[in-house]
Amino acid sequence: MTGAAPAGDPPVSSRRVHLAGGTLEVQDIAATGGGRAPMVLLHEGLGSISIWRDVPRQLADATGRRVVTYSRFGYGRSTAAALPRDPGYMHAEAREVLPALLDELGMDDPVLVGHSDGASIALIHAGSGGRVRAVAALAPHVFVEDCTVEGARAARSAYHDGDLRARLGRHHDHVDNAFYGWNDIWLSGSFRAWSIEDRLPQVRVPVLLIQCADDPYGTLEQLDRIEASVAGPVERLVLPTGGHAPHHADRGLVVGAIAAFADQLG
Numbered sequence: 001m002t003g004a005a006p007a008g009d010p011p012v013s014s015r016r017v018h019l020a021g022g023t024l025e026v027q028d029i030a031a032t033g034g035g036r037a038p039m040v041l042l043h044e045g046l047g048s049i050s051i052w053r054d055v056p057r058q059l060a061d062a063t064g065r066r067v068v069t070y071s072r073f074g075y076g077r078s079t080a081a082a083l084p085r086d087p088g089y090m091h092a093e094a095r096e097v098l099p100a101l102l103d104e105l106g107m108d109d110p111v112l113v114g115h116s117d118g119a120s121i122a123l124i125h126a127g128s129g130g131r132v133r134a135v136a137a138l139a140p141h142v143f144v145e146d147c148t149v150e151g152a153r154a155a156r157s158a159y160h161d162g163d164l165r166a167r168l169g170r171h172h173d174h175v176d177n178a179f180y181g182w183n184d185i186w187l188s189g190s191f192r193a194w195s196i197e198d199r200l201p202q203v204r205v206p207v208l209l210i211q212c213a214d215d216p217y218g219t220l221e222q223l224d225r226i227e228a229s230v231a232g233p234v235e236r237l238v239l240p241t242g243g244h245a246p247h248h249a250d251r252g253l254v255v256g257a258i259a260a261f262a263d264q265l266g
Contacts, residue, residue: 010060017070019100022079025049025071028105029056033064037133037265040102040110041069042118044139044244045182046155048076048171055247055255059113062259068105072097074181080174085185087194090117094124102131109133111262116141116217116244117182120196123207123226127199134265136208136258139215139244142225143195144186151217151244152186159183200229208235208261210254212242235261 010032016023027049031038041056043049048071049056060067072093074081098121102110111134114122119140126132141148158164159179172178185191207230209223220238227234237257242249 009057010064012057017101017104019097019104021073021082021097024073024079024101025077026101026105027056027069029060029067031064031066032060036063036065037262038066038068038107038110039063039262040098040107040112041067042098042112042114042121043069043071043075044116044118045186046075046168046178047071047115047118048178050076050171053248055251058251058255059258062255063262065111065262066107068107068110070101074174074177075172077173080177081181083177083181083184085181087185087188087191089185090121090196091124091128094121094130095128098125099130111136111265113138113258115139115247123203124196124199126205126207127196127202129202132205134206134208134262135203136210136261137226138210138246138254139212139218140209140222140226141218142197142200142222144192145218145221147219148217149187149192152183155179156183156187197225197229200226201231203230203232205232206235206261206265207232208237208258210237210239210246210257212239212244212246212249214241215244217244 010030013028015026017026049069056067056069071078112122113136115138119137122135169175239246247254
């Protein structure tokens, strides 16, 4: 069982944080438990605050911690990103934008909860001397697999010929910027050699790995390589089904696992 969080809904604020490059949409749920490391949620390659749905609220309720979620440049209601991106775009987010945001929010040593690209950014940050207490990585990428490229290619077809653009348009002010900022780089030849495995031995904090066995965007070899390489302790949760979003496939199980993991940290 996770640590008891006080009854009642903690206050939630929505704000715009100004950084070099524009403004970021930020949701900030206040702590009710006091004294425990806050959480920062990092979304997937086509994600945003709204695409997390009620995961931030559930994490706040389960832990009593401060939970901050933000939409990266190009996503949600944040400023459009400068395109085209280069293969180092996640490194730049981890080493430049995220530290600047943490400074603006007065956050030290947070637990980073990242999904897909967000999980990769969290691991880069932790492996580059960033201020972090632990990392919960949901469906992380540490190298490029054929299935990931195939999934990005299928997404492009759905964006051009299906309803994906309309569905994403409900979440992003700059929908083409959001989609092509992710899709173009993942489908580029220059990105096939992308890897963050050189950063993993420098990850010395606890890591929780969560993935669905049927994830169309990545195999369990992603988790295997992380577990074999990081210096800190590793916990692992594999769901049998659920695709690329374990936190939506089984919200209660995944939120409970992240809360229990965080409770061990203080």
